[in-house]
Amino acid sequence: MSKFWNDKVKEIEPYVPGEQPKDKKYIKLNTNENPYPPADNVIEAMKNAVNDDLKLYPDPTCSELIEEIAKYYSLNKDEVFIGNGSDEILAFSFMTFFSKEKQILFPDISYTFYKVYAELFNLDYKLVKLDDNYNIPLEELKFSNGGIIIPNPNAPTGKYIDIEQLRVLIETNKDSVVIIDEAYIDFGGESMVKFIKEYDNLLVIQTLSKSRSLAGLRVGFALGHRDLIEGLNRIKNSINSYTIDRVALAGAKVAIKEQEYFKEITKKIINTRERTVKDLEALGFLILESKANFVFVQHNKVSGKYLYETLKDNGILVRYFNKDRIDNFLRITIGTDFEMNALIEKLKLILN
């Protein structure tokens, strides 16, 4: 604590990302990274972008990358916004679309950063309680509000909401922005992006960190009506004109183009997930139905905390949240088949 901090800095509880211990080599199933590398052409494009032009500023409008994403999703260029990871875009969205006067809504068990943003920007917010099956009760979102954030699939539960249900929500909520955070959409869900031309209050946020194997690159994007995108640009240009570096721009552009590779690795991860679910069930785990690249599981006899700690001691990192209602769960990222076999073998030993 310092006398030079303002009140907000004193009171805020920052987000805590998943641990990255360096004491030994772990099988890392704790931060939902993709186990497969970026496409070869992405690596090549980035290597080519490492050149003397780094002395020059990058394109602040991210024009070529935006064009590629717009083409991929059949949108116009002014319907796409690029950010330094989807977290930055979420922060900018809170700054652009929400006001102190009107309460915003998001699930109580969800991405922890939403609450941090709401606190940071002094917003009134309501945590909508997941039902007993860990579903988001959409009917409880259907009253006057200052904005809604729904992750689909939700994290850390992995649960997916059918897009027709979300469409009804957006339809009945015309006076505020509905943000659908689709960080994990490519692992079996369907994107809301097809409704963007229809609803001017829908903002879809995605990232290259998960399905495009580029967590190390820091690129996310938002898709929505051009007025929403213009608003995000007004905030971005009031904070930092150049958020994406030259090498990241080059890599991200090619990553969007590489559709075959993208389909191949997401399919592999989905297959591994389904296989892992069966293996975990055979070991006595209860598993929420997941459409993400992770599963949220609890064991019928052994505590989540014990399993987390014991797995860590045995060289396998998974994510454990010491929080009400989910303190018996583990969130396990889907890695390669090899990694998941190692996990299952280790769990067999621990549970025996």
Next chain:
Amino acid sequence: MSKFWNDKVKEIEPYVPGEQPKDKKYIKLNTNENPYPPADNVIEAMKNAVNDDLKLYPDPTCSELIEEIAKYYSLNKDEVFIGNGSDEILAFSFMTFFSKEKQILFPDISYTFYKVYAELFNLDYKLVKLDDNYNIPLEELKFSNGGIIIPNPNAPTGKYIDIEQLRVLIETNKDSVVIIDEAYIDFGGESMVKFIKEYDNLLVIQTLSKSRSLAGLRVGFALGHRDLIEGLNRIKNSINSYTIDRVALAGAKVAIKEQEYFKEITKKIINTRERTVKDLEALGFLILESKANFVFVQHNKVSGKYLYETLKDNGILVRYFNKDRIDNFLRITIGTDFEMNALIEKLKLILN
């Protein structure tokens, strides 16, 4: 304008970066980029960092880069903060150290982004008027305030303040943070970093975009008492845990190490600046004394606006600000000798 924007987004006037026209190849002397490429070892380190590990998140603590900067400036690791360009660090600083209740102070003719941040974060601010010689009147900053921002050298004037004078200001201003924005310090000025162990209210901000030839990479850093750095980290971790990508971390680390190359190119730029000043004076320009990688000049007969437009028509971009008191000036980045010769030759033709 959209009904979904909050009031702040509606009213804010975002920063406008220097133009980047793509219609033809220009000699670019308008955004203070370094005319020399990054060091060879920087390029090599970045190429090596373009690998399959990009699937993994970068180190959110930027530990190795911080260690290198701390070593370079003989500071502790907890006295260094890394940001996505110095603009992001300035934005975070405004969010960390300033409050609505207390007026902050910065020069009226200065980096335009300060005013944008003050407006964005609803801060009360006073623009301290430069004197008739375009100096910052330090005595007018010596009264109770909520924070002070001084760029040294100032931009766009290029004028430098002796660090002993700034030291007196910090000494007499113990109750608020004084930010010295040293984006251009390496072109002949002396850094305030030597006083960091002495004053707990001094924050020095630097960037790799200018003297380290890495505008395309987006890395800046702040140096100060560990409580100030901790405050910045609290805000950063409430917005975006991973702001710097793997490739940027790798390149920035080596850029700090490459001291010989850094000294060589900054010396070259200083020499070119001194030569250019003489050439411009011979053509009838009045030039503010510059310790930056640019000069701020006006001609004794021909208007700045006309010169800016005519140079642009002739393939040379310089920066023109259509603002009170400086609307007759041009800010000209110091390029290579070849580029400056081209500028001088073109000016001779225009002024004849």
